[in-house]
Amino acid sequence: MNHLDDDAELYALGLTDRDRNAEIEAHITDCADCRARVIAAEAAAAALAATLPPVPTAARRQTWWPALATAAAVVFAATAAVQGSASYTARAELERTDVALTAIASSHFGHTTLTSEPGVVAKALYARDGAWCYVVVTGAPRGAHVVLRRGAATRDAGTLDAGGAATLFVRAPGHPDEISIIADNHVVAHGAPVY
Amino acid sequence: MARAYAGTKLIAVEGRPMALDEAAFENAYRAHAARLRAVAFDILRDRDGAEDVVHGALIRVWSTGAYRPERGPLLPYLIACVRREALDGLRGSKRRHLREVRAGMDAPRTVDETAALDPIEARRVARALDCIPDVQRDVIVRAYYGYRTLAEVAQDTNLPLGTVKSRLSAGLRRLHTELTEGLR
Numbered sequence: 001m002n003h004l005d006d007d008a009e010l011y012a013l014g015l016t017d018r019d020r021n022a023e024i025e026a027h028i029t030d031c032a033d034c035r036a037r038v039i040a041a042e043a044a045a046a047a048l049a050a051t052l053p054p055v056p057t058a059a060r061r062q063t064w065w066p067a068l069a070t071a072a073a074v075v076f077a078a079t080a081a082v083q084g085s086a087s088y089t090a091r092a093e094l095e096r097t098d099v100a101l102t103a104i105a106s107s108h109f110g111h112t113t114l115t116s117e118p119g120v121v122a123k124a125l126y127a128r129d130g131a132w133c134y135v136v137v138t139g140a141p142r143g144a145h146v147v148l149r150r151g152a153a154t155r156d157a158g159t160l161d162a163g164g165a166a167t168l169f170v171r172a173p174g175h176p177d178e179i180s181i182i183a184d185n186h187v188v189a190h191g192a193p194v195y
Numbered sequence: 196m197a198r199a200y201a202g203t204k205l206i207a208v209e210g211r212p213m214a215l216d217e218a219a220f221e222n223a224y225r226a227h228a229a230r231l232r233a234v235a236f237d238i239l240r241d242r243d244g245a246e247d248v249v250h251g252a253l254i255r256v257w258s259t260g261a262y263r264p265e266r267g268p269l270l271p272y273l274i275a276c277v278r279r280e281a282l283d284g285l286r287g288s289k290r291r292h293l294r295e296v297r298a299g300m301d302a303p304r305t306v307d308e309t310a311a312l313d314p315i316e317a318r319r320v321a322r323a324l325d326c327i328p329d330v331q332r333d334v335i336v337r338a339y340y341g342y343r344t345l346a347e348v349a350q351d352t353n354l355p356l357g358t359v360k361s362r363l364s365a366g367l368r369r370l371h372t373e374l375t376e377g378l379r
Contacts, residue, residue, distance in 0.1 A: 015345050040371050043374075046270060046275070048335070048370075049234050051320050
């Protein structure tokens with residue numbers, strides 16, 4: 001293939017079309033000169049991005065879950081949800097999340113959107129083998145509990161942590177029929193995993 | 196993108212090809228997500244759309260192994276990926292119209308992640324932009340901040356497409372020189 005010439009910069013600026021992008025990416029795997037030119041162009045383009053205006057404060061997302069095709073999707077989505085709050089800085093929380101994410105990344109999982117009261121958005125990710133369950137909720141009242149039900153038996157899995165997006169990682173939940181979030185003795189969200 | 200480094204250094208971990216160290220990638224996400232969201236948001240004017248674009252770009256990078264260290268620093272690469280993805284999402288006049296409407300409403304801005312953008316860096320870039328020839332800066336501003344396509348820039352400026360391309364290319368190379376020399 002011929003060298004990229006001007007297309008190196010146009011590619012870095014996002015101005016080349018999809019078909020051409022594929023050719024460019026193939027070319028720069030082999031051609032160190034063009035690769036260097038693209039890298040320099042991307043550095044300059046990234047500098048341009050430094051002057052973009054900031055993102056407005058989040059109105060809580062209603063659909064922050066992307067199509068979940070791979071474990072990677074879960075990791076990013078969960079991280080994003082947890083990270084959503086600008087005040088999210090607590091180190092302990094971060095480490096706890098890391099544990100949860102590591103478990104998620106190495107498992108087969110399912111996910112479900114819980115049916116929620118207005119203003120509450122809740123998702124549950126769960127390993128199909130029953131090894132873990134990860135609940136991410138926004139808008140839940142402080143101190144809300146996650147309750148797992150299997151048949152007639154219920155288990156209080158614990159209190160959601162505080163923060164922009166509240167989370168709870170449950171070890172060995174088994175296969176609950178229903179996952180509920182309960183605050184002040186009433187159900188604010190509930191849903192059923194499919195194994 | 197999948198093709199870029201396919202078959203090169205994929206390491207199989209428990210039967211699953213692993214393109215990039217997961218912890219490294221997660222750290223990158225933590226460090227860069229705010230900046231990437233800002234890039235995507237400014238193109239789409241839609242928070243949910245921006246977040247989806249950022250996820251989409253990162254997932255693709257992670258799952259296809261398109262990124263290798265020799266490809267250059269991660270952040271500029273990710274910014275370019277997110278920008279391409281967001282611009283793709285803008286194709287079609289309906290979406291573009293939606294963007295204009297949202298931009299017009301321009302809800303009062305408060306800073307979400309202040310760390311996302313560095314005012315000192317912004318000033319440095321503005322000074323570097325000042326140093327490049329007017330004709331080059333003009334097409335860069337139209338294309339980069341105006342989100343116009345090559346054809347649209349050509350139309351807006353009454354320039355031949357080839358001229359637009361060569362000015363953009365020369366302008367960006369000049370900008371890079373200004374930015375790197377400014378560091379010395």
